[in-house]
Amino acid sequence: MSEPLKLGEHGKVATFRERGKPYARVKVRLWSGTIRPVKRSGKTYADATRRVLDAVRDLLEQGGGPTGLTKASTFRQAHASWLASFTQLVEKGKRAESSLALYTTESERVVLPAIGDLRLGEITTPVVERFIQGVVADKGASTAKVCKSVVSNTCSHAVRQGGMTSNPVHDLTPIEATKKRKAKALRGKEIKAWLDAIDASDLGRRKDYPDLARFMLATGVRIGEALAVTWADLDLAAGTVKIEHTAYRVTGKGVVLRKVKSVTSDRALLIPSWCVSMLKERRKKMRAFDGPVFPDAKGGFRDRNNVQRDIRNIRKGTDFEWLTTHTYRKTVASTLDEAGISGRQVADQLGHSRVSMTQDTYLDRRPVNENNLRALEAIDPDATDRDEGDAGEGETTEEAGS
Known part of the structure; x- marks a missing residue:
């Protein structure tokens, strides 16, 4: 007994001849849970099979929830769906318009021309790895990071909509950016x-x-x-x-x-x-x-x-x-x-949520810390040796006298 079809899944394609013409048929379980038979003819059995599977894909894309995403959907379709949801967040004030503008620009300029026409089932870690590393080589780490965010957000959206089972971006090689020149301060x-x-x-x-x-x-x-x-x-x-x-x-x-x-x-x-x-x-x-x-x-x-x-x-x-x-x-x-102001107070002035951000990025490491200096003064090795030596000699004298 065969296992029941899962949502968005089709059964085995059967071929047959009807009125002298090749046909293919298959059952598909739609996103609504309904099982529908699909039948198509073709010039050959192989042609009929291709046609019936195309019809199944079209049915699933039309009925795949609010976005209609399936493994057969293109990355471009998934991206448009994700961008629409991101735009709604911007309109609600939950995301920045500058982020939307940046994502839109780099998507149209770099991402979609490269992988926009690939099916979601073809968006694998090796495919995305080659794309991102190519962007690093051609356009730099900064652009590559934006493109990586676009692809990752689109794939996560596709996972939530059933078009992908996992996000292939998670296993990419980290982008090694050129170390930025640290900001200088005006002095005196x-x-x-x-x-x-x-x-x-x-x-x-x-x-x-x-x-x-x-x-x-x-x-x-x-x-x-x-x-x-x-x-x-x-x-x-x-x-x-x-x-x-x-x-x-x-x-x-x-x-x-x-x-x-x-x-x-x-x-x-x-x-x-x-x-x-x-x-x-x-x-x-x-x-x-x-x-x-x-x-x-x-x-x-x-x-x-x-x-x-x-x-x-x-x-x-x-x-x-x-x-x-x-x-x-x-x-x-x-x-x-x-002036001796604490890192927390400096962070409050600059509007940083993390003191570590302030300390790592904006504050230079100071060569002198008076509290550290006072503590370290106590471990003068010469002074320690001298004190121990005096005590030892005293004890020896006492024992000799007794």
């Missing part, structure tokens, strides 16, 4: 020297970067967070700023705001008095009480990419060819660390 007189360079730059003054640089050095916020700050986020009487949003560009929508990426990134910061004075003077000059504190020429939110491009142009020919907007953040972290 470098801070004033750089601010003087911005103040003296025609481009810097025209694009209103002197105040933006000072605000970022006063707070340590990310560039997107700084550009998203509005006058309503500031309480200059109390000397505080609320960091709740970040600004970034979305294709087809322009620069938009979204909530910061984590609970710890949503924070209120105290502003040093020198920055409060700058902001008060700025408000007076701009006569502004709403909208972005650092607007573009039209009064809207700035594009961070434009800011970073302008900074690259301003630093040309100076001693700060290495400087980026992230340098301000590194400078704040280093300044707080050198």
Whole structure:
């Protein structure tokens, strides 16, 4: 007795001749649980068999739940289904639009042209391994990581929808990225020297970067967070700023705001008095009480990419060819660390959820720790040998005298 068919499974194909013509038939259990007989004719028995299996595949794709994914579905179909579900999460505010834009761009540019027409049953670990390693060689580790995420998310979605039994990405060789150059901080007189360079730059003054640089050095916020700050986020009487949003560009929508990426990134910061004075003077000059504190020429939110491009142009020919907007953040972290502020407090300032992230990425290893030094002073080997020697000689004398 044969075992009952499972969902999405078909039985053995039988061939026969009817009215002198080759036929093939098979029973298939649809996703609804219904068993349906399927029959097709062909020029030959082999042709009839191919036709009946194609009909079975079409039936399963049409009735395979909300997505209709089966092993015969293409990766492109599974990807479209996953991207639709990801888009819904973005619309609900549970995923970032920047992530959607990145995934969409790299999918269309790299992933789908390479493996989009493969069937899900053909998406195996060796196939994906060759694809990803090829991307590493041709386009670099950074692009390869994005493509790997796209493939992994699509395959996980296909597993949940019944089109795959497991995610082949899980067993891929880890992508070995080139070690990133660690961000540098402005030190001592470098801070004033750089601010003087911005103040003296025609481009810097025209694009209103002197105040933006000072605000970022006063707070340590990310560039997107700084550009998203509005006058309503500031309480200059109390000397505080609320960091709740970040600004970034979305294709087809322009620069938009979204909530910061984590609970710890949503924070209120105290502003040093020198920055409060700058902001008060700025408000007076701009006569502004709403909208972005650092607007573009039209009064809207700035594009961070434009800011970073302008900074690259301003630093040309100076001693700060290495400087980026992230340098301000590194400078704040280093300044707080050198002042003896705890790693937890530095992480709170920067909006990091993990102190280890702050310590590993933003804080340099300090060569001197006074507490460690005091503890290590106690194990001076010469002092120890001398004390033991004195005690031993005393005991010998006593015993000799007695």
